[in-house]
Amino acid sequence: MKNLLSKFGNLSIQTKLTTLFLCIALNIFAMDIFVCFKVNNSIYEINQVYSSNVDTNQLNDTLNEMQSNLFDYLSTRSSSALESYYGSEEKYNDYVLELNDSATDNEVLNLERDIHYMSQTYIESADKTIQEKRGGDIEKYKTLYEKTNQTKQYITENINNLNNLHFKQNAMQYTILLGELKRIEWISFGIVLSAAAISLIFIYMFTGNLIAPLIRLSESARKVAGGDFSVQIEIPSSKDEIASVTVAFNRMIISIREYIGQIKLNMEKEKEMQERELLMETHLKDAQLKYLQAQINPHFLFNSLNAGVQLAEMEDAEKTCLFLERMADFFRYNVRKMEEETTLGEEVEAVDNYIYIMNVRFSGEIQYERKVDNSLFAAKVPSMILQPLVENALNYGIHDIEWEKKISLEVKCRKNTIILTVADNGVGMTKERIREVLRGKAKEKTNEKDSTGIGIDNVKSRLELYYKRENLLLIESDGMNKGTKITIYIPLTGGEKQDVSNTFGR
Amino acid sequence: MKRKRKYVSMGVLLTGFLLITLFLFYSFNLQQSAVKSIIPKHYEKEYVMIAEGEDSQFWQNVYKSGQKEAIKNDAYLKWMEKDSSEAYSMEDYMKIAIASKVDGIFIHPDGSTTVRELINQAQEEKIPVITLVDDDTQSDRISCIGLNAYQMGQEYADEINQYVTDKTKHVEVLLDEKDTANNDIIFNQMKSNIHTSKSEEGTLSITALDIAGQNTFDSEEGIRNVFIDNKNLPDILVCLSDTDTQAACQAIVDYNQVGNISIIGYYLSDTVKNAINKGIIQSAIVPDTDQIGKQAIDAMSEYSKNGNVSEYTSITLNVVTKDTIRHDTEN
Numbered sequence: 001m002k003n004l005l006s007k008f009g010n011l012s013i014q015t016k017l018t019t020l021f022l023c024i025a026l027n028i029f030a031m032d033i034f035v036c037f038k039v040n041n042s043i044y045e046i047n048q049v050y051s052s053n054v055d056t057n058q059l060n061d062t063l064n065e066m067q068s069n070l071f072d073y074l075s076t077r078s079s080s081a082l083e084s085y086y087g088s089e090e091k092y093n094d095y096v097l098e099l100n101d102s103a104t105d106n107e108v109l110n111l112e113r114d115i116h117y118m119s120q121t122y123i124e125s126a127d128k129t130i131q132e133k134r135g136g137d138i139e140k141y142k143t144l145y146e147k148t149n150q151t152k153q154y155i156t157e158n159i160n161n162l163n164n165l166h167f168k169q170n171a172m173q174y175t176i177l178l179g180e181l182k183r184i185e186w187i188s189f190g191i192v193l194s195a196a197a198i199s200l201i202f203i204y205m206f207t208g209n210l211i212a213p214l215i216r217l218s219e220s221a222r223k224v225a226g227g228d229f230s231v232q233i234e235i236p237s238s239k240d241e242i243a244s245v246t247v248a249f250n251r252m253i254i255s256i257r258e259y260i261g262q263i264k265l266n267m268e269k270e271k272e273m274q275e276r277e278l279l280m281e282t283h284l285k286d287a288q289l290k291y292l293q294a295q296i297n298p299h300f301l302f303n304s305l306n307a308g309v310q311l312a313e314m315e316d317a318e319k320t321c322l323f324l325e326r327m328a329d330f331f332r333y334n335v336r337k338m339e340e341e342t343t344l345g346e347e348v349e350a351v352d353n354y355i356y357i358m359n360v361r362f363s364g365e366i367q368y369e370r371k372v373d374n375s376l377f378a379a380k381v382p383s384m385i386l387q388p389l390v391e392n393a394l395n396y397g398i399h400d401i402e403w404e405k406k407i408s409l410e411v412k413c414r415k416n417t418i419i420l421t422v423a424d425n426g427v428g429m430t431k432e433r434i435r436e437v438l439r440g441k442a443k444e445k446t447n448e449k450d451s452t453g454i455g456i457d458n459v460k461s462r463l464e465l466y467y468k469r470e471n472l473l474l475i476e477s478d479g480m481n482k483g484t485k486i487t488i489y490i491p492l493t494g495g496e497k498q499d500v501s502n503t504f505g506r
Numbered sequence: 507m508k509r510k511r512k513y514v515s516m517g518v519l520l521t522g523f524l525l526i527t528l529f530l531f532y533s534f535n536l537q538q539s540a541v542k543s544i545i546p547k548h549y550e551k552e553y554v555m556i557a558e559g560e561d562s563q564f565w566q567n568v569y570k571s572g573q574k575e576a577i578k579n580d581a582y583l584k585w586m587e588k589d590s591s592e593a594y595s596m597e598d599y600m601k602i603a604i605a606s607k608v609d610g611i612f613i614h615p616d617g618s619t620t621v622r623e624l625i626n627q628a629q630e631e632k633i634p635v636i637t638l639v640d641d642d643t644q645s646d647r648i649s650c651i652g653l654n655a656y657q658m659g660q661e662y663a664d665e666i667n668q669y670v671t672d673k674t675k676h677v678e679v680l681l682d683e684k685d686t687a688n689n690d691i692i693f694n695q696m697k698s699n700i701h702t703s704k705s706e707e708g709t710l711s712i713t714a715l716d717i718a719g720q721n722t723f724d725s726e727e728g729i730r731n732v733f734i735d736n737k738n739l740p741d742i743l744v745c746l747s748d749t750d751t752q753a754a755c756q757a758i759v760d761y762n763q764v765g766n767i768s769i770i771g772y773y774l775s776d777t778v779k780n781a782i783n784k785g786i787i788q789s790a791i792v793p794d795t796d797q798i799g800k801q802a803i804d805a806m807s808e809y810s811k812n813g814n815v816s817e818y819t820s821i822t823l824n825v826v827t828k829d830t831i832r833h834d835t836e837n
Contacts, residue, residue: 038533103552103582103609110584113552117607154602157592187533191526198522205515 009238013210016240020206024199031195035188042181049174052166055095060159062092063119067152070126074133074145085130089123096120108169111162115155122151213242217249229257278461302328323360326353334384341466344411344418345377347386351409354387358394362405366394369408376413381490382466385459389422389486392456397426397484416492423485429477437475456486467491551581551609553806556599557638558587558614563775564748564795565614568638571799572612579807581609600624604631610806611635615642617688634809636802639793640688641818649815651802653793653823655688659695661791661823662744662770667701669742669768669788670710677712678732678740680725680750689714692746717750726753733761740767748773751790755781774826782828789827797821 008016069085072078096119100112125148132141213236220231233250236243305328312321330353333346348370355368390407398405403425410421429437437456460473467490477484553576557565569585576583586599594602596613597620603611604627611628615621615637625635625645634648641650666677679696681689693714700712717728729750733739743758745751751771755778758764769787771778773795781787801819809815824830 034530103549104546105549105577105582106546109546110552110582114602114606118602118605121605121607150601151605154598154605184533187529191529191533194522194525194529198519198526201515201519201522205512205519 006237009240011240013240013242016206016210020203024203027195027199028192031192035192038184038188039181042177042184046174046177046181049170049177053163053170055098056159056163056166059092059095059115060156060163062088062095063122063152063155063159066092066126067149070129070145070148073130074141077133082130085126089126092119093123096123108162108165111158111165115158115162118151118155118158122148122155125151210242212236213246217242217246220249220253224253224256229253229260274461275465278458278465281458301331305331323357326356329353330357334387341380342383343377344379344381344420345374347381347383348372348377348409348411350384350387351390354390355407365405366398367404367406369406372409372411373413376411376418379418379490379492381418382462385463385488386420386422388459389456389488393422393424393426393484393486397424397428399426401426401481413492418490418492420488420490421485423483425483426481428480428482429475429484430480431477434475434477438473459488463488463490549577549580549582551579551810552606553581553583553610553612553803554599554603554606554608555583555585555638556587556596556603556611556613557585558596558616562748564773567795568799568802571796572803573799575800575803579803581803581807583612583803584608596621597624600628604628604633607631608633610810612638612802612806613647614638615640615645617642621645634806636805638798638802639821648809649805649817649819651798651805651819651821654820655691656695657820657823658791659692660699661825662692663696663699665770665789665791665825666696666742666744667699669770670701674710674741676738676740677710677742677744679712679714679744680729680732680746680754681714681716689746696744725750729753729757733757733763739763742768742770745769745771748775748778751775751787752777755786758786779826779831782826783831785828789825792824792826794822794824 008019011019066085066088069081069088072081073085075081096116099116099119100109101116102109103113104110125144129141129144129148132144135141213233216233220233223231231253233246235246235250305324309321309324309328312318312324330350333350333353352370355366359366359368386409390409393407398407406425408421408423410419410423412419438460439457456473456475463472464470469491472489474487474489475484476487555569555572557568565585569583569588573583586594586603596616596618600611600613600621601624604624611625611633613621613625613635615625617640622642622645625637625642625647628635629646629648635645637645637647637650637652639652641647641652643650662679670677677700679693681693697712700710715728715732717725725747726749730753732743743754745754748771751769751773752775754769754771758767758769764786769781771781771787771790772792774782774790774792778787778790782790798821801821805815805819
């Protein structure tokens with residue numbers, strides 16, 4: 001049995017369903033056949049009920065016919081009457097032979113027995129009558145005819161009794177059979193109902209077994225869609241299509257889990273590498289700075305510049321004084337460690353100082369437009385994010401243009417995002433160039449004299465590290481000589497100060 | 507939950523199968539029982555009994571005992587009058603029996619010549635005939651199971667003598683039998699043995715009244731006429747048949763003559779038994795009906811086996827009074 005079930009379980013779903021429906025159809029068909037058979041049987045029996053009366057009536061009719069033919073012959077002596085008599089005698093004899101001829105305890109059968117033997121007596125008597133008639137013995141044949149007639153009356157009486165008995169029995173039988181037919185109708189209804197219930201249960205059980213793995217599969221798929229990759233479905237014992245899908249699904253989940261793990265690992269490695277790269281850059285800058293610092297003592301520089309400021313004040317050289325002050329501020333700001341965070345206000349001030357210094361150098365050629373929201377100045381931002389952009393715009397954007405040089409700085413807030421925009425009307429950038437810059441593939445000439453040495457990709461990386469997000473820096477340009485706009489989007493809530501140096505145990 | 511659903515489904519399945527099995531079983535049984543006809547038992551021989559008075563308890567008891575004995579001898583006994591819807595005469599029944607080629611006839615002859623001739627015809631047709639209770643010695647019957655008329659007359663006389671007193675004047679004997687020879691013997695025997703000396707001056711008269719008429723209810727009318735005539739009421743009324751005895755019981759009550767007339771009846775039907783208990787009638791001469799039926803069948807069987815049988819078998823006569831009834835009840 002188990003073997004059979006197992007073999008059935010391994011069949012395809014189409015075969016299983018076809019088998020099930022075939023069984024159900026056969027079941028219903030069998031029940032219908034049964035019901036038809038029973039009902040037809042009952043109807044046949046009901047039709048047969050009064051057949052005994054029909055037979056008895058035929059017996060009586062034949063007897064009358066025989067008597068009538070006898071009378072005709074005795075009256076006319078015609079050969080046709082004699083022939084008719086013999087014909088009816090034979091027919092009557094055939095009927096009589098079918099009757100019971102032994103004593104029983106059954107009233108009907110006893111009547112038949114009496115009729116049987118009385119009929120024999122009658123036939124003998126009738127034959128003798130004809131013989132006497134043919135022999136010409138009038139008295140004898142008349143006497144015999146009387147006797148024959150009387151016997152015929154007795155037989156008729158008995159046939160009538162028999163008919164009545166048959167009728168009574170048949171009426172009872174008819175009523176019983178009608179009742180039986182009614183009961184069979186109810187029984188058939190019950191059987192069909194039971195068969196239908198059984199079929200429904202079978203369908204329910206079978207489809208339940210068939211669908212259960214599908215339901216489990218869909219449930220698991222829903223969990224997977226929700227992000228839960230820890231699901232594992234129990235593989236059904238059958239080897240049908242659902243089992244195949246379940247196995248495949250399980251493998252897919254495992255693969256996805258592994259793939260996700262791999263991606264996570266790769267991302268972590270990539271992040272580690274980015275951090276390391278940044279740290280290395282920082283170290284490099286730091287080293288450069290230290291080198292510079294080693295060349296120039298910052299305190300000596302600041303003090304010297306301050307002394308210069310005082311000297312300029314003493315000589316009423318206001319412009320020189322302002323220039324030197326600005327220089328001092330700028331340098332003071334520039335030598336801070338890049339891992340320090342600063343305020344937006346200080347960043348903007350650094351830009352202002354840088355532009356001033358550059359404008360002095362470039363004889364005021366640079367038109368600087370400043371649109372800033374002072375209320376944002378207190379926001380914490382990574383240091384050196386604006387000045388490198390402005391420097392970039394100056395060095396690459398407007399440095400060699402022949403038309404009026406313009407640089408703008410805009411600081412505003414939109415929906416909890418601080419938007420910092422540095423724009424120029426310089427030579428612009430191609431899309432390819434933008435991509436290179438953002439990927440950090442563009443080789444920046446960090447050793448140029450007018451550069452602070454911090455590239456756009458550095459700013460981008462530090463922003464991403466600080467705010468733990470991507471796409472914080474956007475470079476836009478409409479093409480050659482159409483200017484460039486660099487926008488930084490930073491959340492108003494601030495980010496996380498990155499102590500990149502400590503990661504490498506510095 | 508899943509397991510519970512599984513068990514419920516299995517339960518419904520099993521119930522469904524069980525119901526279907528029950529229904530199928532019931533439907534097959536139903537069909538069989540509906541068309542089942544009792545299988546008749548076949549017998550080797552068929553005997554008929556011809557005895558007028560199918561309402562008479564006497565003949566019913568004879569028939570019952572005869573039928574029982576017949577079955578033991580692989581024969582079926584049919585009572586012609588009982589099974590016929592037509593009111594045929596005894597001659598008709600004899601003719602029917604002969605035409606039906608029965609294996610034996612038991613008849614309570616009416617003493618007529620026609621019946622006698624028919625008995626002889628039956629014998630010619632190799633159908634043995636046995637007479638019951640009353641005999642027709644002039645016929646070719648093979649045997650008689652009967653009451654000895656002499657013995658019967660003696661028994662009646664003995665019983666009558668119990669009730670004859672010095673005031674008894676008249677004893678009336680009702681004759682309801684067509685067989686006058688038998689009646690004559692009974693009556694004469696009675697008359698010879700009744701002690702007339704007990705009555706005053708020996709003036710006890712013993713008369714026979716023939717109430718047997720042409721029609722069915724003539725005897726009952728005859729009995730009523732006895733009671734209507736107040737002047738000639740008998741002191742003791744003797745009935746020689748159970749029908750007459752029952753009619754006399756009723757008439758004596760209707761005409762308020764209980765205690766005035768002593769009745770000696772024939773056969774212990776329920777009505778007569780009741781009447782004896784109440785003192786309406788004094789006693790009854792009771793032939794053993796079981797013996798009649800049994801002996802008749804045994805005689806026929808013996809004849810059929812051996813080809814001969816005893817000419818006459820006498821049946822025991824009992825006298826039943828109130829005391830004997832009480833005695834039988836206590837036992």
